[in-house]
Amino acid sequence: MSGNPRRSGPRSREGDITTVFGREAESARLEELLDRVESGPTACVLEGMSGIGKTTLWRTSVESARRRRYQVLETAPTEPDSILAFSGLGDLFERLAEEALDGLPEVQAQALRVALFVGEPSDGSADLEALPRAILRVLRELSGAGPVLIAIDDEQWLDPASARVLAFALSRLREERVGVLIARRSEAGGALSTELDQRLGSRGLESMTLEPLPMSAIKRLLEARLGRSISAPVLRRIHHGAGGNPLWALAIAAELEAGHSGGERAGDLPIPRTISDAIKLRLRHLDPRTDAALLVVAALSQPTLAMLQAVIPEFALSDLESAEQAGVIENAEGRLRFTHPLLASTHYANTPVSKRRELHRLLAAVIDDQEERAQHLALGAEAPDGDLADTLENAANVAARRGAHESAAQLLQDAARLTPIYQADVQRGRIVACAEHRFTSGEVSRARDMLAEVMPQLTSGPLRGRARLQLAVISGEEPGAAIKLLEAALEDAHEDDRLRVQIESELTYEAAGVGQLAGARTYAESALRTAERLGDPELVARALGELVLTSVTTGEPSRDDLVARLSTIEDFATMTTYYQPATAAAMARYWSGDFEGARGGLEQAARKALSRGEEWDRMSLEFTLAGLEWELGNLPLAEQHRQAAQESMGEFPDALTWLVVLDTAYALRSGDLVAARTTLEEGLSQARPTGEVWKTARFIAALAEVDLLSGQPETAHVRLKEQRAWLQSIGYGPAGYGRTHLWFLDLEALVALGKLDEADDVLTELRARAESCRSDNLRAIAIRSEAMLLAARGELVAAIDAMDRAISAHLRCRRPLEHGRTLLEKGSIERRAKRKAAAKQTLEQAVELLEPIGAQIWVSRARDELSRIGLRRARVTEGLTPAQERVAELVVAGSSNAEIARELHMSLRTVESHLTRVYQEHEVKSRTQLVAALAAAGDPASRA
DSSP, X not given: OTTSOTTOOOOOOOOOTTOOTTOHHHHHHHHHHHHHHTTSOXXXXXXXXXXXXXXXXXXXHHHHHHHTTOXXXXXXXXXXXXXXXXXXXXXXXXXXXXXXXXXXXHHXXXXXXXXXXXXXXXXXXXXXXXXXXXXXHHHHHHHHHSOEEEEESSGGGSOHHHHHHHHHHHTTOSSOOEEEEEEXXXXXXXXXXXXXXXXXXXXXXXXXXXXXXXXXXXXXXXXXXXXXXXXXXXXXXXXXXXXXXXXXXXXXXXXXXXXXXXXXXXXXXXXXXXXXXXXXXXHHTSOTTHHHHHHHHHHOSSOXXXXXXXXXXXXXXXXXXXHHHTTSEEEETTEEEESSHHHHHHHHHTSOHHHHHHHHHHHHHHOOOHHHHXXXXXXXXXXXXXXXXXXXXXXXXXXXXXXXXXXXXXXXXXXXXXXXXXXXXXXXXXXXXXXXXXXXXXXXXXXXXXXXXXXXXOOTTHHHHHHHXXXXXXXXXXXXXXXXXXXXXXXXXXXOHHHHHHHHHHHHHHHHHTTOHHHHHHHHHHHHHHHHHHTOHHHHHHHHHHHHHHHHHTTOOOOHHHHHHHHHSOOXXXXXXXXXXXXXXXXXXXHTXXXXXXXXXXXHHHHHHHHHTOHHXXXXXXXXXXXXXXXXXOHHHHHHHHHHHHHHHTTOTTHHHHHHHHHHHHHHHHTOHHHHHHHHHHHHHHHGGGTOHHHHHHHHHHHHHHHHHTTOHHHHHHHHHHHHHHHHHTTOOXXXXXXXXXXXXXXXXXHHHTOHHHHHHHHHHHHHHHHHHTOHHHHHHHHHHHHHHHHHTTOHHHHHHHHHHHHHHHTTSOOHHHHHXXXXXXXXXXXXXXXXXXXXXXXXHHHHHHXXXXXXXXXXXXXXXXHHHSSSSOOSOTTSOHHHHHHHHHHHTTOOHHHHHHHHXXXXXXXXXXXHHHHHHHTOSSHHHHHHHHHHTTOGGGGO
């Protein structure tokens, strides 16, 4: 509903395409290696298949070494270099040729000149140890002036002569500050790394093998490079096809961008020629007898020896020996698979189409599974066939009932392709149905394109109404435009009441999205009446869920009777997870503020959406769970759900809005107000032109909180008052849990401004809403607000009593942030009332609650309050303010001015001003002198 991340999807926030995606752990290890160079010789070998990311990591480390002002000696040999003696040494040392020769014994200098091609060989006999000892001496001289990094990429092509000399020199280093970073292909050993492994072993050689990247890292990489989001199904195919190899994934994605289909069906992935040619070379040397067997393995989802024998009568296990020996195929207890997905794709693509079709017809005759059999029938078909198209549509319906929407979409697309030309209406209906399943599985662009192409061919009637309904759901257009599209769809529905219920259910959401709350309720009630008249339990469940969610998200009292009714309805196989009755009931509890009651249902729904491949449903549910766990203080769980939501965001329009909402909440809690304001203002600039009033309202309310925390209560009050007036003007009900922060934040702003009478009016409204919502959390916040108002009027004893009542309410529900804030406010009032011991205890409890949930902005405030009490630590001096005392304490603790500014949420200029006053008080001129002065005085701050 209005607060839900419905039909939202991401745009990449990774602007820097040089980011090392998915290699954070490896990058950290390499940074540690560079750190250790300061203490003595260190060496590491990066291994992995071609394209896995070795060179990217290697380059990143080389640049890091340069930033550290290390002397970097680097080479990246190629295959032709491997036969050129000392070409590697030339790359590493040629720039140092003149200075490297200074101070060397003549025999060593001459050997080095020859190796670096800056001198002629002597006529005398060569000293075999002169060159390696010259290199050793040069490394010792260089490391005496500062750390040195020897960096070698593609070490498998390093010439053996250079490898031999370097191995001699490097194995004799002891205390010298020299690091070695080698990158090589795992399938091709290098001479230097082999020598170092034998000479150094565990004494100083590390090995790091780069594994394939997970799908989340491939997603970030592709979206950063392509500048757009990737749908989840396409992402899965790319990730599987590339086997997690980032270079191959980029190449495949580039082929897709260029419009190269690469296969008969839209679901096939193109194989870039560079990769295809390389794989062809690998397959070319196999025994020709393997061709037929490998084609069967490539064409099946679960190939077995029994299946090969059923399809190839003459098949013998020995036919696969050469493929197994070459590492192309694996046999695990009778189940066969290619060792890399691209091997299968390439072998299949290189087989003539006629031969592939013949194989698929054979497979269809021996496979029992209805869906897989239908897929092979489609791939084996050569011309339109009405009966075959019907078979495919039936199989698609079976796939849809079990939640396999991607498979259903492909079967329907094949059915449309094979529908005879005289069945044009049937074909168009299949295209519309295919688009619906494409959207559900996350392929938003393809679904939109299919509908846009078929729409001009449709005449007035239910099929065009279905297409318009789906376009309104998919398009991500401004809410007003979506409403017009849905109203036109309603006219097209004619007497199709089932379709009318679906359209009115969607209109419920869209009307609420533009603030037409009365219209939203009207549509929801009409949809439910029609569904009940039809007696269709599935339609009743959908309409009932929309009515319940409309009520709780637009401020109406919770309809417990409707929620209870929803909870008794079983799930339907043909409904996507988000619209299932159990999910709607859980969402209603969430929007009513019953987070603990909602959690189990939402978690179960998210798992179900994942298993059914429903990307939009999963994204919406994971975003909701992220916000829920964040409110409950479970930060690791919140981050897991946030990451899961990002995985499913794909191309869904405007999901970035909901990512911004979460990230802003994180930034606010941590105290990074600058980042929060920047993000919100950017989001507001995008939301306002679309007319999506609820998103705009959320950004404005969050900006008001930033204003309040930044010491701008007047600006915060103006924003909050306008938002409350707007809510009331559109008919927002009295029990809206999700918007009550507009009242209690404004009350805090008014108290800060000294407008206590106006604050009293706001408190009256807040109390009424808290009671309407029947929420202990809101009751606690309302009582806390009352206590703050009493304290502002000087009634400190009454304020403390009210805070105790608020804390009792907090104990009946888990909301650590609000509970901690109440303790903080109570401790502050107790300090003002001179109840120092009680204040100390209360504030320490606040820190214990707030610190584990990362609420640094409030932790900092609590510690500042503690510093004013005089019990927790002695004052630095009676002549300083509490803020100046905290600055002095943090200086003694070793914090920089910038770190102090972040910790205390001050500007850098304010920190500098406070520090100047501290210096004057102690008659010192530097940090060192300040620490010494406090230590001499025996001040506890000096031991902080």
